[in-house]
Amino acid sequence: MQIPVHKTSVMQALQSAVARGYVWHVSGVVAAEKFLALQEKFAERYDTGLSRWQRCRQRRQGAAGVRFFAYPEQGTTRFLWWLLFTEGEITAFQQEHGRRKASDRNGRVCWGTEFELVQLPTPNGKVSWSWRMTRERVQAWQEEIQAAIRTTRDDDAIKAVMARLVRLPGFKGVRQQVFELHRFAKDDWGRIRRKAKSWEPPARPGYVRFRSDETVPAAQVVQRLLVGQTPFGTEPVGSERELPEEGAMPAVNENSQTGLPIPRGRDASRVLLIREAEQIRTFMTECWSYESIRLWLLDRYGEAFDIPLPAFRERLRRALQVKAAPVLKETSKATILPSPIVEQAEEKKNEQPEKTRRLTWEEKRAGRFPGSGTTVVHNSKPNRDELY
Incomplete structure (x- = not known):
């Protein structure tokens, strides 16, 4: 399993999956040392490791689709995980008793206690899926804004809060809530600090655009968390700079x-x-x-x-279900034999290229050349909306 580096990419993938019919879900939190076992269990039960083309083929045949998402929780050694599946005959309906539907008010897909996935109206009268902050999170922002405004020594406190507010992921629902928080801060500023210089809040967060994000293997992320490093980074796993003060990793x-x-x-x-x-x-x-x-x-x-x-x-x-790779005991003395594929490539390279001649008009008309009697069959690709 590959885990995207940026949090926004996982939120986009969840939003896209729910919009494409993966409305049933089960979610939770798991410790880093148990995450790989959880991933393996879901892969064995529900085939969560299929590619998007294989999922498309299954949904065309009437089977339900299942997808698994995960991301390390900030500041902890745990993972947030989500198991999403569509309508249809699937064992998840019998085995996952805590399943909920994303369209229900009490069954929304949540990102911890910070964000929730909801349906918001559009100007053309329809609805679309988007992320927004939870009610508890909005209330916490309001309390932080009030405390910063009441710090009358300088304006650095309110500026720091607003700078953090602008860096939130710019989904439609979040942008609307940030605009409301800006208006709340402006009204509270005018009521508490009347004689102070007028203050205007900064702009709202930028729009979120879909892009291909860099991914990291899940085993590497787990290993970094278990040794006390950040989940994503450029330094090697187990480097002394990021290890805890107790000491380096146990010796081998x-x-x-x-x-x-x-x-x-x-x-x-x-x-x-x-x-x-x-x-x-x-x-x-x-x-x-x-x-x-x-x-x-x-x-x-x-x-x-x-x-x-x-x-x-x-x-x-x-x-016993994993095929172990052979380990060489003495790599320095071992002789590696060339593979047949490499030998064939070298033979073809050493062969003299054959002289080609141009075909005559009669040979072209009679079709006496390679490939004249073949027929080409083009397989139709699935529609973009059916890829998931």
Whole structure:
């Protein structure tokens, strides 16, 4: 799963999905160390990892569409997540009992306690989906404006509040609320500070435009949050500048039996289970119990497998579903053989190019040239409105 870098891009994607029919939703908050497991669960149950072309094909066949969105919550190590699905036959209606409809007043799609997705009227008499601030958030802005105006020493307090207000995402509903807050601030300024110099609020936030945003793999975002870094950044994961004062990440030792590095941390057991997947499958064919396998791994790798048996059983089940890539023990001495594709490319490169001659008029008329009897079939592309 790829997570957009900017918060506005995720809000745009949610707005577009609801407008295209994904009106049923389930949302919540999950800790960073449990996010990848939640993503994997939704992918297994509802096929949330499909591309937009595959979703379009399913909806053409009458099946319901499902989409999964997530974004790290600001200032915490948690993720906000949303599971959206359309009308139709789908297992989410039976398994997700807390589902709500976005068009209902008590079932709106919310971004924490800050924004909510609502339907607003348009000049042509129709309605459109847009984000706006919640009632609690608007009231908090009003209280902050009042406190800044009553700071009569200087005007820096009210200017700082207004500068933050202008930087809000410029959706239609948010822009209307910012205009109302500007009018509220102007009226309160005239009532409290009558003799002061007249003050005009700045302009409203700029319009939000759809654009392709930079994305980051979800595993990388989780790893940065777990080591105390910001979710998005240019510095490498685990750099000493962003690590907490307690120290750097736990060291990576080397196993004397295998000669391979032993990772340390929250995901160490998962990496080691994938590494020993073939040996574990052999043990399972020999009818080893889960506790025996755990004790063997505990003796081999140490505290990484000092976990309860139910948790070990679940991690083992998921690890056996992942195809582990082969690891070279001594990369310096290993010889990498050229692939057949590379060999074929080199052979074609070394071949002498054949001399081409121009076809005569009789040969062109008779159609005696390659491709004269072929027919080209063009597959129609789906409409833009059906991509999601």
